[in-house]
Amino acid sequence: MGMQINLQGKNVLITGAAKGIGRELAITAAENGANVAVHYRESEQEALQTVKEIEKLGVKVSAIQADIGNFEEVREMKDNLDKKFGQIDRIVNNAGWAQLKSFFQYEPEEWKREVDVCFHGVLNLAYTFIPTMKENNNGKFINIVGDSARTGDRNLIVSAAARNGAISFLKSLAKEVGRNNIQCNTISLGMIDQGRLNEELLNKIIKQYPMKRLGGASDVVGAVLFMLSEDADWITGQVLSVNGGHSMIG
Numbered sequence: 001m002g003m004q005i006n007l008q009g010k011n012v013l014i015t016g017a018a019k020g021i022g023r024e025l026a027i028t029a030a031e032n033g034a035n036v037a038v039h040y041r042e043s044e045q046e047a048l049q050t051v052k053e054i055e056k057l058g059v060k061v062s063a064i065q066a067d068i069g070n071f072e073e074v075r076e077m078k079d080n081l082d083k084k085f086g087q088i089d090r091i092v093n094n095a096g097w098a099q100l101k102s103f104f105q106y107e108p109e110e111w112k113r114e115v116d117v118c119f120h121g122v123l124n125l126a127y128t129f130i131p132t133m134k135e136n137n138n139g140k141f142i143n144i145v146g147d148s149a150r151t152g153d154r155n156l157i158v159s160a161a162a163r164n165g166a167i168s169f170l171k172s173l174a175k176e177v178g179r180n181n182i183q184c185n186t187i188s189l190g191m192i193d194q195g196r197l198n199e200e201l202l203n204k205i206i207k208q209y210p211m212k213r214l215g216g217a218s219d220v221v222g223a224v225l226f227m228l229s230e231d232a233d234w235i236t237g238q239v240l241s242v243n244g245g246h247s248m249i250g
């Protein structure tokens with residue numbers, strides 16, 4: 001028999017869970033017993049749809065809106081979630097915002113938003129939610145980034161830098177909160193096919209992948225659910241790439 005992921009009774013906040021990878025993570029976490037807070041920013045209808053899907057699984061579920069780049073909104077989100085769930089035990093920060101262009105195409109005021117979401121968003125969530133995890137002597141924080149954060153990418157230059165900062169932040173935080181039985185890890189993704197690329201571009205990109213295909217949302221969930229489970233209690237401060245071998249970092 002294969003290993004079972006048990007998230008029974010754990011209250012998990014997944015940011016950016018209305019659609020895409022976040023939606024898949026929210027549904028599969030619920031399938032493995034977790035109660036799920038489905039966070040969204042603009043995609044309210046899709047978030048409610050995800051909630052509907054999860055309700056069928058018989059776990060607690062609720063949609064919650066916030067701009068994670070705004071500290072006050074994150075604090076309000078925690079107050080609301082505490083009322084609904086008691087407390088949040090685990091966070092998967094899957095929300096992200098990036099612009100695809102070279103550095104010199106930016107106007108100076110344009111890079112702030114990426115840093116707000118991809119870097120400050122992580123600090124805002126950690127600062128707000130980890131104190132309760134410390135009180136409970138139990139918690140996990142998982143941040144999702146792209147491999148660009150590890151390798152650099154000239155067309156994702158600002159978000160990659162912001163997320164590399166988030167990787168470093170979580171390593172330091174892991175050292176601070178390990179004594180409280182809290183684990184902080186990063187999952188770094190290769191390109192996940194969301195059906196947005198034309199075939200010519202797709203074939204060009206696939207050549208860079210040893211597995212000769214892009215990932216799907218279902219390729220991502222196993223690693224994240226494992227990191228959320230008690231089987232990963234001795235893994236902290238790490239970065240795990242789930243990327244079809246696109247980059248291999250020693």
Ligand SMILES: NC(=O)c1ccc[n+]([C@@H]2O[C@H](COP(=O)([O-])OP(=O)(O)OC[C@H]3O[C@@H](n4cnc5c(N)ncnc54)[C@H](OP(=O)(O)O)[C@@H]3O)[C@@H](O)[C@H]2O)c1
Nearest residue numbers: 016020021040041042043067068094095096146189191192
């Ligand atoms: N898809 C890929 O190939 C790939 C590759 C590497 C890394 N990643 C990363 O994996 C994660 C999921 O990817 P994805 O393609 O499924 O989704 P995505 O469209 O990149 O982003 C997920 C969600 O982030 C939310 N978001 C954006 N700005 C926000 C803010 N200020 N506050 C709160 N939420 C905000 C949006 O929610 P609303 O729609 O509700 O506004 C969006 O739906 C992202 O972090 C992405 O950067 C993806």
